Amino acid sequence: MSDAEGFEVVQHEEAPAEKPQSPSPAAAAAAAAAPPVKKLVSANGPKPAGSATAAKKPATGTTTTAVRRPGTTSSTATKPTANSTRTSAAGGGLSKPPTLARPPSTSSAAAAESAKEIEELKTKLADSETEITTLKAQISSSEEKIAELTEKISAAPPAVEGTDDSARKELADELDSIKEKHKAEVEALEAQISEARSKLQQSEEQLEKQRAELSELTTAKEATDAEIVSLREALESAKAEHDTRLSETEANLTKATEEHASKLEALQQTLSEQHKDALTALEKKHAEELALGKAASGDNEKALADQKASHEAALGELQAKIDDLTASQAALETAHEAKVSDESAATAAQISALEADIADLKAKLETAEKSASSARDELEAKTGEFRSFEERVRNMEAQLKSAQETASKAQEAIAKLEEEMKTKDAEIEKLQSEHAAIEDKHNQHLKQITTDYENEINSLQGEAMYKRKYEELEAKHIELSETHTKAVETHIEALEEIKGQHGSTSAALETAKAEHASAVASLEAKADEHQKALDALLANHAMELEAAKSGVSAERESLLGDLEGLKSSHSQQIEILKTEAEATLAKELEGLKASHAEIMDALNEKSASEKQQLLAAHADELATAKSASQGDQAAQLAQLEQELNAKHATELQSMSKQLQDLENELNTKHATEVQNLSKQLHDLETELNSKHATELESQIEQVKKGLSAQHATELDELKKELETAQSSTEELASLRARLSEMDEHHAASLEATKRELQASHSAEIEKLVASNAETIERLKSEHAGGAEDVKYEMETLKESHEKAIWELKNQHASALESQLTQSKSELENALVAVKSQLAKAEDEINDLSGKLANEKFARIQAEADLDANRQPKTPDTAELDALREELGKYKKAYDEAMAATEAKSTKAADQLEAVKGDLEMITKELEAHKLEAAAKAKTAEADYKDMHESMTELVNEATGRAEKAESQFAELLAQLKVREAELAEAKVCRPQDAYLRLDH
Structure with missing residues (x-):
């Protein structure tokens, strides 16, 4: 290794590539929080790649970018918006509580109180709406605060380099908790929205149901009004029919009195004429018998004079009795006229009293109609208020629809946010x-580099020249470690600052939530206060409704009481008039019967006495004639006897012929009367049947129209009513059969009595003929018998004959009277039964009318109560449950009340129709009974008249015979005087000449 080669510490940081959009600032901070790592790179290391990498790394530099994305605040800002939407929807639902349509009140005070309460309710509603608007403003302000806080969170400073794994993990946990909270809030909002939708749907369904019920109630109300109008028309028709019947009965009564007076006058005239005819006939017959029974002796003049004097005295007595009878008849007529005038005055007074009662009732009816019109006006006013309430309900429905639309929009926004x-x-x-893959790769690379550096350091530690460089590098390493610790401290401070800011935002969010909860609680309190006000209003309305019910029921009871009093007084007056008319007719009939019986008795007694006197005179004349001319005048006496027998036979034939003619006339009269009565009865039956058929058809049509909507359960009641109607028709048929039997029995009894009278009369005539023949034979055989024996036998025979006739008359009169009393008692019993049935029917009609009025009032009450709870309430759970319970109760009560009222009204209508039919049938039967009684009275009067005529004819025949006997007596007296003159001349002349004159 050269000196140029050395160790170089390079600081690397893997910065993530920038995205155009980052999910949230917390995610950006977590992505930018990669910790700085020390790297030792040798200047002349064995791996040129490492040097290249080391050269490239510083070029990259420590670059950490935090990009603000516009969609980061939507998740936090959407939640209060949804909450505010739900709150506004709830507030909109609560801001306009349901208004209840008040039923019509009958008093103006109640209407004023209800208007005042409605105004108070409107003011409360306006106050609640203002409070809701303020709460909405508070909610919007809290939403704005939340949005500002979310913006602050999104605008937080970028993450410091060199954050450790613990801070990144805390941020990830916080991000997850925020996501879970947001998700829970979104789910809660969705549940609330679905619940609000379900409640809205339920309230709409309930509103539709209540509207349907309102339409049904209006139709039912119209039907009940139509029934009330029909019942009023039926009542008016019944009143008119009753008035016509009363006028008909009065006309019949006046007609009967007039007919009775005319019959009395005709009877008096016929009696006087018959009496005069009888007197003339008796005088003629008596003259004829005296003329035939004159003897030739002079002693007969004295006897004839005595007989004539006695006859004149008898005639005077008879005339006096006739005068007495005419005077008594005139007195009876005057008394009858006075009685008729008194009765007419009494009936006029009763009619005036009834007219006054009718006028009072009409006045009451007018007042009732005025009250009904005022109630209708109030009802129209209340219907106007109800329409205004319906308009408010429509406005609330529009607001509810708008809230529903906003809720749907919020739900759509929530769905979009969820997708984002x-x-x-x-x-x-x-x-x-x-990031995890890059971090693993970076860690592996760092491990490899550190191992390489450690190997190189271990290999180079022994050299002295590198010791100095190592110390320099160590100093640099210490400096870098210090800078790293400072950076870590600054990063921790930044994290603490971010945590403090997040805590402040969460605290602000909690305060906003608390404010929202307080606003919701205040809204619920206002809703509770509103519900309490509604409950108080309902209670006050119920009290007013009860007061109105009591007032209407009291008025209805007073009207019903007046109607009942009028009906009872009217029925009492009718009964009094009927009883008085019947009593007067009975008294007049009794008086006529008594006067007729007295007249007949007097005439019979007079005719019997005259007959006895005539027979006695005739017997005396015959005895004197026989005693005077026993020897010389035998042929003349025989001739006279033959003439007398022939005359008697002709008289008997004429009497029998007259009797036969009378019988034929009676039979023809009776046949014509029977035919007329049968024809009248047939006409009445046909008329009654036609009327009954038409009435039945009209009633059947009415029943079909009125009972089209009835249930099948009423068939049993209809069957029962049909059975009762059949029983009533059977009773009517039985009554008709009884009447026909009574008519047949009466006709048979009349025929039997006529036959008995004819047989007895023919037997008596035969007996009289036989007795007369026997007496004549006995007179012929016993010329020596005394005149006293003949007179005694004639008197006994005449007495027996008169006794037999009197017994027959008594039997006939008693039979007729018994039949008349029996028929009268039967008719009275039938009339009493009909009256009892009529009273029972009237009582049933009154009871049914009262029940019908009560049922209609209950129906109106149920409709008012249902109207009071018709409007839907705010879709809240407690209010919805209470509304459902109340609606179920009202539906149940309304269904029960409607079913009961419908059943009772149909039953009452059926019973009313049946009672009307029974009443009409009973009235028709009563009229038929009256007609039959009048016909029977006419037949009885005709029978009495015929009997009177027959007796007067007998009296006339007796008087004719008496007059004939008188004429015969005069002729015999003249012949006797001639004979006396001839006898005086014969005493002077020769006996032969005398005998020749006698032969001539």
Whole structure:
């Protein structure tokens, strides 16, 4: 080795190649922190390569570059941005709490209070929005601070040369911890964003559901309003129908009174005419019988005069009785007219009272309509407020959508940052692997160089010339070691400074996080306060709703009470009118029956007495005639007897013919009346069937329209109602069958009584004919019998005949009265049953109307409660859970209430329709019963009239016979005077001439 050759210490540092982009300043500092190494290079070493390397190394120099990259701060700055985005989204969600639509209140005070509370809520909402804006400003300021700190970290001074492995490892660990923290924060942000999205989706679904429920509730409300309108129309139609029926009953009552008065007048006229005819007939018959029964003796004049006087006295008594009867009839007519006037006045007073009640009810109805109109106005005002709240909800939804868009943008930015981080991590790993390979290679090269230098030093230590150089080199080595220690110290100081700066940035980050947490806590506190205010508002609203409910229920109860009172008073007035009309009709019928019976009794008694007197006079005349002319006048007496028998036979034939004619007339009248009644009944049945069919069709159409949305579970109830309807129709059929049976029984009883009367009358006539024949034969055979015996027999015969006739009359009257009482009792029982059914139906209608009103009120309450909880709340977990619970409760209660109300309303509608049908059927049956009762009363009156006519005809026949007997008596008296004159002449003349005159 030459002296030029020496040892040279060269400081090498492997600097990494500069990249255009570095992942982070920490990575750059770690890459630049390669420690300086001492290298001994011989000037004239055995390896020229080493010298070349040593020559090249100092040329390289100690160059450490730290390049600032623009993308280094994105990882740290993105995290607060995401946090701020989430906070702003949460704040935006909390800034506008859900508003609840208040249901309509019925009072203006409640409306004012609700408006005041809404204004307070609006002010609170504005305050919370201002606080949220301030918190957003704080968050943005904290984000700016974090960005500044990250910039400071990125702008940190470059790493000092000669850092050791421990510092590099610490930096790598810190970098890994920062990456893990960043990754955890990114994952937390992603979880929060996904949770916010899920909550947003749930709230949107809930909002759609509530909108659908709102539409369903509006449709249900419209349906209930339509049902209320239909029920009101049905009530008005029922009132109108009831008024028409009342007017018809009043018209029928007046018509019946007029018909009764006309019938009474006609009956009086016919009675007076028949009485006069009977008197004239009796006088004629009596004259004829007297003329036929005159004898030739002079003693008959005195008897005839006595008989005439007695007959005139009897006629006077009969005329007096007729006058008394006419006076009593006039008194009865005046009493009846007074009674009818009193009843008409009473009915007019009752009608006026009913009209006053109706006017009061109309006034109440007008007030109720006014209150309903005011409630409608309030409802419209509340609907306007609800629409404004809906607009606010739409605005909140728009803000929510904007927040969602910002969240999606933040998520996209986070995804981009993650991709950049992945690429930077890959680059860092690649650089670290290259750096490790280079460092291993450099260490091996250094080891080789040191071994070479040590070998050379060991080989050169023995030479003295190199000792001086060694000392120089050792001094240089000491100097270099000192500089190395200084560099290490400066590097440690720089690391400490970097650590202090990182600690300050982490402390600032922690303070920013604490500020963010405090802002979130303040927002949560504001949300809690807002929730408390909402709860208080809901409680106040519930109290107002309860007060409104109580007011509406009290008003409804008062209206229902008034309606019930009106119905009860109206039904009581109708019942009173019906009972009074029935009582007056019954009393008039009884009075007519009594007067008719008295008149018939008086006429029968008079006719019987006159007949007895005529028979007695006739017997006396016959006895005197027989006793006077027993010898000479036998032929004349026989001729007179023959004439009398012939006349009696002709009279009997005429009487039988008249009876037959009367029977034929009665039969024809009865047949025509039966035909008319059957025709009327058939017409009524057809009319009722047609009306019932039309009503049934209309009711079926209404039921089909109203029950189109019912469930299958109501089929059992419909079947039960069908069974009840069938039972009611069966009861109606049974009542009709009973009525037809009663009609048949009445007709059969009438026919039987007529037959019995005809048979008894024919038997009595036959008996009379036989008895008269027997008496004539006995008179012929017993010429010597006394006049007293004949008179006694005639009187007994006449008494027996009159007794038989009287018994037959009594039997017929009792049978008719029993039948009439039976039919009347049956009709009264049927009427009582119909009235009870009608009252029961009215009670059921009232109960159903009350239940329907309660159900409608409950439905309105449920709708109001559901409207109060319709708007969605901020998608927070606690609020969302509370909203879900409340929504489930309200849905359950609403479904139950709607199902119950629908079932009850359909059932009430069905029952109301059934009750209406039953009521119409009952009213029709009542009208039919009334018509049948009127027809039966008319038939009974006609029967009484026919019987009266037949009796008057008998009286007329008796009076005709009496008049005929009187005329015969006058003729016989004239003949007797002629005979007396002839006898006087015969005493003077010859007996032969006398006999010749007698023969002539």
